[in-house]
Amino acid sequence: MKKPMYHILVCNSYRVAGDAMGVCNKKGTSAFLQYIVDEASDRGLDVTVTSTACLNVCHQGPIMVIHPNNFWYGGVEAESVIDEILDALEEDSLCEKYAITD
Numbered sequence: 001m002k003k004p005m006y007h008i009l010v011c012n013s014y015r016v017a018g019d020a021m022g023v024c025n026k027k028g029t030s031a032f033l034q035y036i037v038d039e040a041s042d043r044g045l046d047v048t049v050t051s052t053a054c055l056n057v058c059h060q061g062p063i064m065v066i067h068p069n070n071f072w073y074g075g076v077e078a079e080s081v082i083d084e085i086l087d088a089l090e091e092d093s094l095c096e097k098y099a100i101t102d
C-alpha cells in the first residue's frame, strides 16, 4: 500500500452517537471536502482527506489538521483560506495566519 505524504483531517462535528451537529458542520465544512481534494490534486500534493468527529476546539472552528506535520488550523470557512493553507503546504510550511498555536 502506498501511503499519502499528508493526511488532511477536516472536522465535520460527528459525535460518537448520533448525527453531525457541532460548529464545524454548521459552518459548512462538508462543502469544502471536495474542494480540498481537487485543489490538492491540482497542486500535485499527495494527500488523503478525511472528515472527522469533533476535534475539541470548536470555538476556533471550522478546524482542519494536517499530519504528519501536526498543523492545526482554525477559521477554515472559505475556499480562499484553504488556498492559503495549501499554498503553504506546497512548501511543507505552516500557514501562520490560520494556525492554532495554543
Ligand code: FES
Pocket (backbone or CB within 6 Å): 011, 012, 013, 022, 023, 024, 025, 053, 054, 055, 056, 057, 058, 059, 061, 062, 063
Ligand atoms: S465541532 Fe469541530 S472542533 Fe468541535
